[in-house]
Amino acid sequence: xxxxxxxxxxxxxxxxxxxxxxxxxxxxxxxxxxxxxxxxxxxxxxxxxxxxxxxxxxxxxxxxxxxxxxxxxxxxxxxxxxxxxxxxxxxxxxxxxxxxxxxxxxxxxxxxxxx
Amino acid sequence: xxxxxxxxxxxxxxxxxxxxxxxxxxxxxxxxxxxxxxxxxxxxxxxxxxxxxxxxxxxxxxxxxxxxxxxxxxxxxxxxxxxxxxxxxxxxxxxxxxxxxxxxxxxxxxxx
Numbered sequence: 001x002x003x004x005x006x007x008x009x010x011x012x013x014x015x016x017x018x019x020x021x022x023x024x025x026x027x028x029x030x031x032x033x034x035x036x037x038x039x040x041x042x043x044x045x046x047x048x049x050x051x052x053x054x055x056x057x058x059x060x061x062x063x064x065x066x067x068x069x070x071x072x073x074x075x076x077x078x079x080x081x082x083x084x085x086x087x088x089x090x091x092x093x094x095x096x097x098x099x100x101x102x103x104x105x106x107x108x109x110x111x112x113x114x115x
Numbered sequence: 116x117x118x119x120x121x122x123x124x125x126x127x128x129x130x131x132x133x134x135x136x137x138x139x140x141x142x143x144x145x146x147x148x149x150x151x152x153x154x155x156x157x158x159x160x161x162x163x164x165x166x167x168x169x170x171x172x173x174x175x176x177x178x179x180x181x182x183x184x185x186x187x188x189x190x191x192x193x194x195x196x197x198x199x200x201x202x203x204x205x206x207x208x209x210x211x212x213x214x215x216x217x218x219x220x221x222x223x224x225x226x227x
Contacts, residue, residue: 004158042119042204042217043159056214091159103149104215106159 002026004107006092012113018080021110025073025094031055033104034067034077035091043091049075079112087114117142121205121218128195129226136190136221138179138205146207148172148181148188149215153202162190162203200225 005024035043048055051072069075089111093104122137150162163172168183177192205218
């Protein structure tokens with residue numbers, strides 16, 4: 001079974017530029033998550049999709065971050081414009097069902113450096 | 116609100132030593148509990164889980180027991196290897212919603 005795919009793996013941009021990340025979840029997984037992981041911290045949920053609908057985006061900085069999941073499969077996360085504090089690893093995860101025990105499968109992440 | 120607290124790292128041990136990484140939680144009801152591991156340069160992987168009180172999760176020689184009375188889920192291994200060097204995250208999902216709540220992670224360094 002193929003895992004969660006993410007691209008790119010690394011990205012370096014200057015502040016005020018825009019960037020986009022792509023995620024392809026495990027086939028058949030209805031729920032998709034985007035997390036931000038700052039060095040030395042646990043992941044922070046940015047947005048959760050159930051199929052192509054948003055379940056929770058309460059911690060997404062909507063003035064600069066946006067995400068979509070067209071057709072309920074792949075997803076993209078965009079930052080525009082980027083700030084220095086956006087430097088982090090952006091993780092995508094998927095799960096078969098949203099309910100307990102809620103096992104999530106993670107991609108390798110995209111390491112973003114904003115200079 | 117719900118939260119997870121785990122011991123600060125880094126934890127440095129010699130190969131074949133015994134390991135315990137402490138994890139305690141605050142949550143109402145009966146959350147599900149998890150340990151995830153992040154090896155250098157890789158994504159997060161589920162290591163083990165427990166979904167109800169007194170359950171023991173185990174995998175790759177690691178164990179953790181869901182202790183409702185002490186609200187703990189400590190990670191243990193009897194004999195660590197260099198290949199166990201990684202960052203370990205304790206996490207929970209409340210029984211009221213879908214979201215993972217994470218500890219800050221504990222970096223484990225095993226020296227040969």
